[in-house]
Amino acid sequence: QKEVEQDPGPLSVPEGAIVSLNCTYSNSAFQYFMWYRQYSRKGPELLMYTYSSGNKEDGRFTAQVDKSSKYISLFIRDSQPSDSATYLCALENSGYSTLTFGKGTMLLVSP
């Protein structure tokens, strides 16, 4: 079993839709969770950072963590064509200096 599983997509939605992006993980030692957005041929940029179970909201974005189920989600409300990108989850085990990344989900939002 891989440490982090993320559906590669592509996920195609119309403008204005609510998008749900997900990662599952197997190592219960992961304590910190991040979501990055990567536009084509660009470096990833941090969207959300959270360390506890529950929800964290920032504008149209909500990060949700369920440590008991080892499941993390990123919700995007009122999706826009500019949200079209690849979204990567990243997990940190506080005992280690490196991050474990999902392979990324490609999102396409059509006007």
Add this chain to the structure above:
Amino acid sequence: DGGITQSPKYLFRKEGQNVTLSCEQNLNHDAMYWYRQDPGQGLRLIYYSQIVNDFQKGDIAEGYSVSREKKESFPLTVTSAQKNPTAFYLCASNSVAKNIQYFGAGTRLSVL
């Protein structure tokens, strides 16, 4: 502006040639990382460094070398031993206090 600068943006390598990718940061971060990204493969860690003059191999270090002589700089050399170097290379850094990695814009390496 604070950030991570990678250069060049595009690089071409001839057969048997070593090439060096530059990564500079002015964020005063202690740790720096090199990743390789291939389509459908996600980010794979090549090397990382937490302090000057020290670095560790990541998951795919073979065919690559690094140095960390200055806190701000972490160059990556793709050697002729790397038989499949065509990929998008990303440099990242973070402070030791908080493992949120910030990325550069990347270097796309192709083989002539």
